[in-house]
Amino acid sequence: MTLEINKHPHRRYNILTGEWILVSPHRTKRPWRGRQEDVVEGQKVSYDPNCYLCPGNVRANGEKNPSYDTVFSFTNDFSALQVDGPGNLFEEGLLKAKGEKGVCKVVCFSPDHSLTLPLMEIDAIEKVVAIWQDEYKVLGQMDDISNVQIFENKGSLMGCSNPHPHGQIWAQSSIPQEVEKKSTQQLAHWKEHGRSLLKDYLEQEMDLNERIVCENNDFIALVPYWAVWPYEVLIAPKKHHPEITSLSLKERRSFAEIIKKVTTKYDNLFSTSFPYSSGIHQKPTDGKEYPEWHFHMSFYPPLLRSATVKKFMVGYEMFADPQRDITAEQAAETLRQLSDVHYRNK
Amino acid sequence: MTLEINKHPHRRYNILTGEWILVSPHRTKRPWRGRQEDVVEGQKVSYDPNCYLCPGNVRANGEKNPSYDTVFSFTNDFSALQVDGPGNLFEEGLLKAKGEKGVCKVVCFSPDHSLTLPLMEIDAIEKVVAIWQDEYKVLGQMDDISNVQIFENKGSLMGCSNPHPHGQIWAQSSIPQEVEKKSTQQLAHWKEHGRSLLKDYLEQEMDLNERIVCENNDFIALVPYWAVWPYEVLIAPKKHHPEITSLSLKERRSFAEIIKKVTTKYDNLFSTSFPYSSGIHQKPTDGKEYPEWHFHMSFYPPLLRSATVKKFMVGYEMFADPQRDITAEQAAETLRQLSDVHYRNK
Ligand SMILES: O=P(O)(O)O[C@H]1O[C@H](CO)[C@@H](O)[C@H](O)[C@H]1O
Numbered sequence: 061m062t063l064e065i066n067k068h069p070h071r072r073y074n075i076l077t078g079e080w081i082l083v084s085p086h087r088t089k090r091p092w093r094g095r096q097e098d099v100v101e102g103q104k105v106s107y108d109p110n111c112y113l114c115p116g117n118v119r120a121n122g123e124k125n126p127s128y129d130t131v132f133s134f135t136n137d138f139s140a141l142q143v144d145g146p147g148n149l150f151e152e153g154l155l156k157a158k159g160e161k162g163v164c165k166v167v168c169f170s171p172d173h174s175l176t177l178p179l180m181e182i183d184a185i186e187k188v189v190a191i192w193q194d195e196y197k198v199l200g201q202m203d204d205i206s207n208v209q210i211f212e213n214k215g216s217l218m219g220c221s222n223p224h225p226h227g228q229i230w231a232q233s234s235i236p237q238e239v240e241k242k243s244t245q246q247l248a249h250w251k252e253h254g255r256s257l258l259k260d261y262l263e264q265e266m267d268l269n270e271r272i273v274c275e276n277n278d279f280i281a282l283v284p285y286w287a288v289w290p291y292e293v294l295i296a297p298k299k300h301h302p303e304i305t306s307l308s309l310k311e312r313r314s315f316a317e318i319i320k321k322v323t324t325k326y327d328n329l330f331s332t333s334f335p336y337s338s339g340i341h342q343k344p345t346d347g348k349e350y351p352e353w354h355f356h357m358s359f360y361p362p363l364l365r366s367a368t369v370k371k372f373m374v375g376y377e378m379f380a381d382p383q384r385d386i387t388a389e390q391a392a393e394t395l396r397q398l399s400d401v402h403y404r405n406k
Numbered sequence: 407m408t409l410e411i412n413k414h415p416h417r418r419y420n421i422l423t424g425e426w427i428l429v430s431p432h433r434t435k436r437p438w439r440g441r442q443e444d445v446v447e448g449q450k451v452s453y454d455p456n457c458y459l460c461p462g463n464v465r466a467n468g469e470k471n472p473s474y475d476t477v478f479s480f481t482n483d484f485s486a487l488q489v490d491g492p493g494n495l496f497e498e499g500l501l502k503a504k505g506e507k508g509v510c511k512v513v514c515f516s517p518d519h520s521l522t523l524p525l526m527e528i529d530a531i532e533k534v535v536a537i538w539q540d541e542y543k544v545l546g547q548m549d550d551i552s553n554v555q556i557f558e559n560k561g562s563l564m565g566c567s568n569p570h571p572h573g574q575i576w577a578q579s580s581i582p583q584e585v586e587k588k589s590t591q592q593l594a595h596w597k598e599h600g601r602s603l604l605k606d607y608l609e610q611e612m613d614l615n616e617r618i619v620c621e622n623n624d625f626i627a628l629v630p631y632w633a634v635w636p637y638e639v640l641i642a643p644k645k646h647h648p649e650i651t652s653l654s655l656k657e658r659r660s661f662a663e664i665i666k667k668v669t670t671k672y673d674n675l676f677s678t679s680f681p682y683s684s685g686i687h688q689k690p691t692d693g694k695e696y697p698e699w700h701f702h703m704s705f706y707p708p709l710l711r712s713a714t715v716k717k718f719m720v721g722y723e724m725f726a727d728p729q730r731d732i733t734a735e736q737a738a739e740t741l742r743q744l745s746d747v748h749y750r751n752k
């Protein structure tokens with residue numbers, strides 16, 4: 061019997077991390093009698109006097125936000141990392157730990173409390189990309205900062221505790237494991253072929269045209285072959301850029317544009333403000349050269365069947381391998397078909 | 407400055423997987439304004455005519471459950487893996503997949519729909535351990551089965567779609583990554599020292615007595631130094647057993663006893679039926695020798711502050727490293743103090 065990817069259980073290989081994921085394409089017909097999430101999506105106001113991210117409001121630590129009118133970033137009042145502190149290694153028998161320094165920042169995407177990325181104008185999203193570039197540069201140049209992790213947790217399902225449009229940046233002295241894995245894989249390909257692993261992959265995907273969700277002149281959005289989350293999407297520049305700071309102005313705008321497109325399709329999928337965690341993986345900032353790095357942004361959304369039924373990454377996934385039912389190809393096809401116009405604006 | 411583990415942000419090393427986790431002990435005072443889970447815990451009946459796991463009831467595929475009176479296992483009607491199917495490798499440029507064969511089973515822990523492990527008698531839990539042993543043996547001896555993953559998803563928060571006490575077993579032709587990582591680490595220690603990594607670790611923990619939750623003659627339960635989930639617990643035999651089938655009858659009973667103790671403490675923590683995913687990691691069944699393997703059972707519970715506030719493993723955790731706030735030592739101390747008598751039986 062030969063493997064038919066849309067029929068037989070199989071494992072797929074993630075070329076970026078070197079990890080495998082279990083795909084069970086025959087299992088989509090399983091009925092769901094488990095947990096249903098609430099959809100609480102009332103009308104949101106543009107300014108909420110109780111929101112600690114709205115312009116002019118006072119935060120937990122007593123500081124007052126400026127009356128910002130585009131984007132605004134500040135150091136998290138409850139940072140998981142701190143600039144001062146020990147960085148030494150502790151070892152005692154089989155116990156091993158290491159002091160970790162860093163900075164945690166919050167990035168408000170807009171002064172308007174009621175917005176989300178898909179509902180923002182492309183100009184406004186471009187300002188978000190610009191502040192990501194600035195922060196990556198400034199934080200990355202600090203002593204003892206080897207990695208700048210930009211991410212967004214969107215929606216209460218993803219642990220977001222404030223609906224005001226915002227993301228976070230955690231910059232730290234070590235290179236986190238997810239980044240490390242991708243460095244290793246990209247470097248191996250670079251050494252063997254003298255080319256960017258992700259660029260080669262994007263070219264193969266463009267030839268095949270089976271998993272592409274949308275594209276513009278400078279960027280591609282696709283459901284990667286090894287996607288873990290049901291509607292996972294990867295956005296990457298067509299040209300080889302190790303970091304977001306090297307984008308041209310034109311490319312930066314294309315990036316903003318494709319972010320708007322993907323997140324709009326997401327909202328249109330189940331006519332809901334689609335929850336996800338997104339993150340940008342790029343070149344570490346420890347000062348070494350990383351010519352092999354090709355930056356990209358990934359979206360990990362938990363919803364599976366509807367606005368109320370999500371995929372649970374639990375027992376088997378925690379103890380063995382990640383697992384999915386709908387295939388990457390099915391997910392890409394679904395997303396591709398969806399409109400670029402937000403359902404709220406129709 | 408020297409690293410104080412209860413004060414400074416740091417990374418800890420997991421000797422079993424070779425991975426790191428970020429610990430932010432200063433961050434426990436962060437207020438929570440995010441999502442609160444529902445606690446739906448009505449009185450449960452001992453027999454539910456609509457439950458497809460209760461004795462004598464008919465399942466989705468038309469089969470009728472026997473009138474079992476202790477434990478009962480059967481092949482999952484919606485298995486993610488299948489016995490028949492291709493096992494070949496597919497490679498095309500940068501796309502790589504492999505057909506995966508396997509068996510998915512459901513194990514009912516008790517005919518009584520209203521129970522959970524902590525509410526069962528030790529005798530009855532011993533029967534659960536016995537069926538795990540049988541299944542591990544029988545499935546492990548099948549052709550093309552290299553790993554037998556026993557696990558339980560407990561509670562709707564963990565994606566469990568039926569409150570009837572049950573777990574699952576997914577047996578498959580590949581060795582999943584989580585098992586692979588632990589093989590590598592244990593083997594390295596075995597080669598270097600000629601001793602079991604986990605046994606050496608348990609001995610160090612017994613000496614230090616800082617993270618032990620409870621123990622009996624044959625088993626220890628502790629919050630591992632590198633715990634990711636707030637109240638993660640690892641249960642391991644004091645003697646070196648690569649797999650659960652080699653336990654003596656006395657040890658098997660001790661295992662049942664400590665499972666009851668740990669899960670009772672869990673329920674007592676927030677006076678709720680405590681959700682978790684648990685799993686048993688043991689020697690792969692591909693026929694090779696694995697003298698280095700020391701079997702253990704882990705519990706990954708999501709709750710953090712109360713029955714309604716869980717830890718979200720989201721943005722930073724997905725893109726960088728797992729992160730926790732309360733330390734392993736604090737969690738162990740809290741669990742240690744809790745009664746062994748279930749709050750419902752008081
Ligand atoms: O098999 P179940 O109970 O229907 O499904 C549950 O456990 C599986 C194994 O961990 C997961 O893949 C599913 O996401 C989860 O909902």
Ligand SMILES: O=P(O)(O)O[C@H]1O[C@H](CO)[C@@H](O)[C@H](O)[C@H]1O
Nearest residue numbers: 219717718719720721722723729
């Ligand atoms: O920093 P926040 O938004 O309060 O917290 C959220 O994001 C963090 C980073 O992914 C996670 O560690 C928390 O579990 C989550 O609730």
